[in-house]
Amino acid sequence: xxxxxxxxxxxxxxxxxxKSIKCEQNLGHDTMYWYKQDSKKFLKIMFSYNNKExxxxxxxxxxxxxxxxxxxxxxxxxxxxELGDSAVYFCASSQAGQGGVYGYTFGSGTRLxxx
Amino acid sequence: DQQVKQNSxxxxxxEGRISILNCDYTNSMFDYFLWYKKYPxxxxxxxxxxxxxxxxxxxxxxxxxxxxxxxxxxxxxxxxQPGDSAVYFCAASEGGAxxxxxxxxxxxxxxxx
Numbered sequence: 001x002x003x004x005x006x007x008x009x010x011x012x013x014x015x016x017x018x019k020s021i022k023c024e025q026n027l028g029h030d031t032m033y034w035y036k037q038d039s040k041k042f043l044k045i046m047f048s049y050n051n052k053e054x055x056x057x058x059x060x061x062x063x064x065x066x067x068x069x070x071x072x073x074x075x076x077x078x079x080x081x082e083l084g085d086s087a088v089y090f091c092a093s094s095q096a097g098q099g100g101v102y103g104y105t106f107g108s109g110t111r112l113x114x115x
Numbered sequence: 116d117q118q119v120k121q122n123s124x125x126x127x128x129x130e131g132r133i134s135i136l137n138c139d140y141t142n143s144m145f146d147y148f149l150w151y152k153k154y155p156x157x158x159x160x161x162x163x164x165x166x167x168x169x170x171x172x173x174x175x176x177x178x179x180x181x182x183x184x185x186x187x188x189x190x191x192x193x194x195x196q197p198g199d200s201a202v203y204f205c206a207a208s209e210g211g212a213x214x215x216x217x218x219x220x221x222x223x224x225x226x227x228x
Contacts, residue, residue: 004158031214043159043204043218056213090158094214101166103149103206104216106158 003027006091006107013081014115021076021110023091030096031055032074033104034066037088049074050096081114088112118142119207121219129227134192136222138205141186145217146210148181150190153202153221162203163190195226 004025013019025032033056034046048056049068063079078085088111092104120139128134136150146167151159165172165179165188172179178191192199205219 035218040220041202042220045215045217048213048215050212056215092158097210097212097214101147101164103151103161103164106160108156108158 004091004093004105004107006110008110010111012113012115015081015083017081018079019081021089023074023107025072025093027093027105029093030071031094033092034076035090035092037090083114086112086114119205119217119219121205121222123222125223127225127227128195130197131194134195134224136190136203138188138219139186140207144209145207147208148188149206150179151204151206153204159204197226197228200224200226
């Protein structure tokens with residue numbers, strides 16, 4: 001029974017398209033995150049939601065828009081995809097205020113390739 | 116500016132020996148430090164953490180040491196096993212409401228049988 005699940009696992013699309021990645025967690029956590037792992041394997045935070053409220057919004061192009069319909073779901077929509085958006089995107093969750101102690105639980109990632 | 120650095124991209128160790136993975140940080144406001152392990156095509160999995168008020172935390176074969184004055188932490192794995200072969204990420208957080216984790220670039224550990 002997967003704790004944090006992301007779909008799709010692989011996504012290949014052309015430049016200029018719009019795509020979404022979905023994330024769901026069944027751990028009862030309050031906080032969810034999106035991280036991007038680029039070609040240099042650097043994991044960088046993009047967004048975080050706590051109980052459907054945006055609490056972290058790093059310097060990310062406006063083409064990226066997160067949406068949290070409820071605290072168990074955090075989706076990532078990307079408009080007008082560019083070659084540089086190719087990366088692995090990880091969703092994660094944690095209990096509010098406890099991410100530093102118990103860490104986040106990550107999904108298995110979505111490998112996005114823009115051609 | 117990278118606040119968390121892992122200067123060794125890779126490390127090779129013989130099975131049964133000790134693996135020592137190192138991490139340096141620049142932000143003195145970090146309150147928690149964590150280690151994650153990552154296999155290919157999987158998400159990172161949490162291994163062990165340490166709060167800034169401690170200098171050592173142990174969990175089975177894994178021990179994390181924190182040297183605040185040097186802004187340095189290390190993960191010791193004893194004894195190392197082939198199944199430990201993975202990428203290890205160091206991460207740090209200032210705590211608080213957001214609990215944002217800042218990750219290092221990872222060290223690929225290869226444990227040779």
